[in-house]
Amino acid sequence: MSTSDEKQVGYVYSEEYVDLCCKMPRLEDRARLVHHLIQAYNLVDKMKVARPKPASIEEICAFHSSDFVNTLQACHNFDMEDEITSEMTEYGLGYDCPLFPDVFSYASFVTGGTITAARLLTSRCCSIAINWFGGWHHAKRDMASGFCYCNDVVLGVLHLKTVFDKILYIDLDLHHGDGVEDAFLMTDKVFTLSFHKYAPGFFPGTGSISTIGKGKGQYYTLNIPLKDGITDQKYTDLFHEVFTNVMQAFQPNAVVCQFGADGLVEDPMRSFNLTSLSLGKCLSDILSYNLPTLCLGGGGYNFTNTAKCWCYLTSIILEQKLDTQIPEHQFFDRYGPDFELFLSPSNRSDTNESSYVKEIREKTLG
Numbered sequence: 001m002s003t004s005d006e007k008q009v010g011y012v013y014s015e016e017y018v019d020l021c022c023k024m025p026r027l028e029d030r031a032r033l034v035h036h037l038i039q040a041y042n043l044v045d046k047m048k049v050a051r052p053k054p055a056s057i058e059e060i061c062a063f064h065s066s067d068f069v070n071t072l073q074a075c076h077n078f079d080m081e082d083e084i085t086s087e088m089t090e091y092g093l094g095y096d097c098p099l100f101p102d103v104f105s106y107a108s109f110v111t112g113g114t115i116t117a118a119r120l121l122t123s124r125c126c127s128i129a130i131n132w133f134g135g136w137h138h139a140k141r142d143m144a145s146g147f148c149y150c151n152d153v154v155l156g157v158l159h160l161k162t163v164f165d166k167i168l169y170i171d172l173d174l175h176h177g178d179g180v181e182d183a184f185l186m187t188d189k190v191f192t193l194s195f196h197k198y199a200p201g202f203f204p205g206t207g208s209i210s211t212i213g214k215g216k217g218q219y220y221t222l223n224i225p226l227k228d229g230i231t232d233q234k235y236t237d238l239f240h241e242v243f244t245n246v247m248q249a250f251q252p253n254a255v256v257c258q259f260g261a262d263g264l265v266e267d268p269m270r271s272f273n274l275t276s277l278s279l280g281k282c283l284s285d286i287l288s289y290n291l292p293t294l295c296l297g298g299g300g301y302n303f304t305n306t307a308k309c310w311c312y313l314t315s316i317i318l319e320q321k322l323d324t325q326i327p328e329h330q331f332f333d334r335y336g337p338d339f340e341l342f343l344s345p346s347n348r349s350d351t352n353e354s355s356y357v358k359e360i361r362e363k364t365l366g
């Protein structure tokens with residue numbers, strides 16, 4: 001491991017932070033599984049651990065409206081019996097984005113985690129920074145959406161922009177990164193590139209190939225809409241072609257990548273047929289440019305597979321080879337029956353016909 005700082009890898013973590021992330025409904029103990037697997041593979045000691053502090057109201061309002069933030073803050077002692085007011089639903093709170101007692105501490109802490117990671121890059125302390133508990137890409141300026149309360153991704157990008165001129169944002173989550181795309185649709189300083197499932201009725205419904213940015217931002221937004229069943233090979237081939245083109249044309253000074261793991265095989269979303277190797281190859285492509293890079297989590301609802309995936313990505317960043325056998329640790333028994341680090345694709349059919357992929361290539365690469 002290089003001792004010089006510029007190769008240092010920052011890892012946003014504290015026990016308090018993980019405990020809070022586990023209060024999120026539907027994500028129960030995912031954060032704990034992720035951290036403990038990274039710890040079990042002895043990777044934490046190879047990184048600079050940065051304790052996050054909650055983002056301040058002022059920091060959150062660098063993107064979100066104060067009305068929205070005040071409403072979210074007022075819900076901080078909401079409990080399940082309370083009725084959901086029309087004001088809450090006006091701000092997207094209550095249904096897709098359930099309210100729970102610590103919702104505001106959760107949202108501000110996760111946002112603070114991503115800003116802390118971004119600060120590690122702008123202070124030049126690290127060249128790569130990781131916040132696996134961030135990546136909540138759907139939240140809008142004045143609306144929670146898709147299980148995302150504050151858009152930590154947008155706030156992380158905004159912080160990076162105080163030092164780096166041009167930022168490339170890459171979204172590899174199964175879902176379209178609509179909140180981040182919206183925030184930077186009209187600027188030529190942030191290029192947003194999203195690979196996602198695009199199908200009738202599939203959330204959030206945006207991210208068609210025809211959305212290319214507006215005004216000064218025209219041609220600085222690129223969407224790669226995909227269909228169910230896509231395989232590692234097809235995904236990584238397409239990523240490599242599109243990504244290298246974007247790097248050549250845009251020449252960013254820093255990169256932010258959201259590695260949502262809900263596109264993995266065996267995820268309850270049951271959509272793509274990807275293994276961790278896909279995200280790993282995309283990450284290696286990104287790291288080959290040696291730019292300041294911020295790595296974020298996102299979706300991922302098969303918790304042990306998400307932990308395996310993000311642990312594997314952490315090992316790529318640290319250039320450490322990992323045993324394929326899950327090491328003994330507090331959550332070892334959750335990884336049965338195979339206790340294997342790597343996933344196997346299913347035999348589900350790939351509905352991305354070659355003609356469709358060819359059409360995507362022609363429309364995006366010209």
Ligand SMILES: CC1(C)CN(C2CCCC2)C(=O)N1c1ccccc1/C=C/C(=O)NO
Pocket residue numbers: 026096138145146147173174175203260262268269298299300301
């Ligand atoms: C509530 C959860 C987040 C969980 N979930 C599945 C997983 C397993 C069984 C239900 C969803 O579809 N969700 C959603 C519900 C409404 C709107 C959006 C999402 C997911 C967004 C996302 O992942 N963006 O990257």
Ligand SMILES: [Zn+2]
Pocket residue numbers: 173174175260262298299300
């Ligand atoms: Zn998702």
